[in-house]
Amino acid sequence: MSSQLGALVLTHLSDRRRSLLAWGVPLGLWSAFIVLIFPSVEGALSKAIKNYPPALKEAFGIGELTNVEQYLHAEMLSLIVPLALGYLAVRAVSSGLSGAAESGRLDVLLSAPVSRSRLAAASFAATAVELAIILVLTVLGSLVSGADLSFGAALAGYANVWPLALMFAGFGVIATGFSLRTSVVTGSVAGVLVSMYVIDLIGRLDPDLSGIRYVSVFRYYGHAIEDGIEPLAFFAVTVAAIVLAAFGAWLFERRDLSG
C-alpha cells in the first residue's frame, strides 16, 4: 500500500530532520565559502596548479581553474561531497533498519501489517529524499553567495552526486541483510565506499590499471558541473542502486530478527 510507504517515509524524514540540517547547512555554507573565495585565490591557484604533476591533476579531476565551476568541482565535488554523502546515505538507510532494530522500533513496526521489504523500501526511498534535500541546500548555499556561478552547472554538479550516494544506500540495505548492528553496517559500507574511491584513483593514476575502474561506481561519476550530467550513467547508477536495495530487501526478508 502506497499510504504505508508514504507514512514510513515521512516518519523516517521527520526522525532525520536534525541530520538533514546537520549535513545540509554545513555543506551549503562550505559551498558558499568556496564560491566566495574563488575570485581572491584564482590567480594564485592557476599558478600553483600549473606546477602539479599531470597524473595528480588527472587523478583528482583538477584541470584549469579558470572559472568558479572548475574550482567548486576540485574543492567539493571531486572528493568531499561524494564521500560525505555516500557515508550519510549508509547512515540514513541503516537508521531505518539496523538502527530501528537496535532501538526496538523494528519489533513494533513489524507488529503492524507491513512487510519487511516495504520497511526496507521506505528506508531507501527516505534516504533518496534526504540526499536530494541536502544537495538542494548545498546548491542553494553556493548560489546565495552571489558569485558568478551558473545555476544549471551547480545543479548538474550536485545532482550528479545523488545516484552515486544512493548506490551506497543500496549497499547499506544489503549489509542489513547480514547484520543488524549499525556499527557493522556503516563500517562495512564505508569500507566499500573508500575502497571504490581508491580503486578509481589508482585506475586514473596508472593507465595500465585503468581497467579496474569498472568495478568502482566513481568510474561513472564524471565532471557534471563542467560537462553536464551524462544521462546514461546517471540512469544506470540509479538503477543499480535500486537493484542493490531490492536484493538487500530480499535478504532482510529472509533473516531472523533476534530480540
Next chain:
Amino acid sequence: MSVIETERLTKSYGSARGIEDVTISVEAAEVFGFLGPNGAGKTTAIRTLLDLLHPSSGSARIFGLDSHRDSVAIRARLGNLPGDFSYGKQATGREAIRLLARLRGIEGLGRAEALAERFRADLDRPLGQLSRGNRQKVGLILACFHSPELLILDEPTSGLDPLMQEEFLALVAEERERGCTVLLSSHELDEVERVCDRVGIVRAGKLIAVERIDELLGKALRTVTLELADPGDLADLRALSGVCDLQASDGKVSFKVAGDLDPVIKAIARRHVLDMELTHPTLEEIFLSYYREGEG
C-alpha cells in the same frame, strides 16, 4: 478452529537456546500463558509465531494461516507487545500510535486515548524520558488500541507498578469477554494464575506441560504451616490423600499438600489453631513437581 496452532515448532540458532518441538493449540477467546523462567524460550516461541524468527522445523498457524507465508495478513488482526518494549528515545507515544494507526489503515487513534487515561500513560513525552513502567504502558496501548482479535504479549506487566498490574489484569479479562484471544508470557505464577485459562510450562526450550490453571495448581505442592495450641495426634492429617512431608515440633506443624484442600481444612478445623500460613509453590517448585511426576 484454533486461533493459534503449532506443530513441533522448533527454532535453533547459534549457541543461544531456542525452542524444541513446541506443540500448542490456543482456542478463540482463551487466555493462554507461557510460563517459565527467564531464558526458557518463551520469547523465542513468541518471536517465531510472529515471523520475526523463522522456524528451523515444524509449523505454526494463526487464524488458520501460515505464520511465515501469511505473516502480513496475520499481523493485520493481532496486537503485539514485544518483550522489554522500547521505540527509540525521541518519538512520543502519540507519534508511535499515529504511525501504527496509519500502517493499519485506521483513521484516528482508535481507543488509545481511553487506554492512556486508564493506565495514566503520558503519550506526549518522548519515550526516552519515560520510566520503564511508563514506557511499558505505551507499549500496551500500542498493542491494544485497535481492538485486535489476538493479543500476543511478552512479559506484559514487566516494570508496571502493582496498581497498573491490577489494571492490566482487568483489561485482559475484558479483552477475553470481547472475544479476543490472548497469548502472554510470564515468569510470575501469581499473574498467570489470575488471568490465564491454561498455561504451557516452558523449560530449557521445551514445553514440558500444558495444563488448565486449576489443574496446575492442584497438582503443585503447597506448603501448610500451622501453630496449634495442642498438636496431639496428627495421624488423621498424615493419612489424608495428597499430604506429605509432615513435620511437627513445639506446637508447630508443617506439611505439603497436593490436590483438593477441603479435607485438609476440615481436619485442621477440629483443632485449636493459633496461626496458619498457606504458601503457594514457586515456579521452580512447580517444575520440580512436574519432574517428579515424570520420574514417577
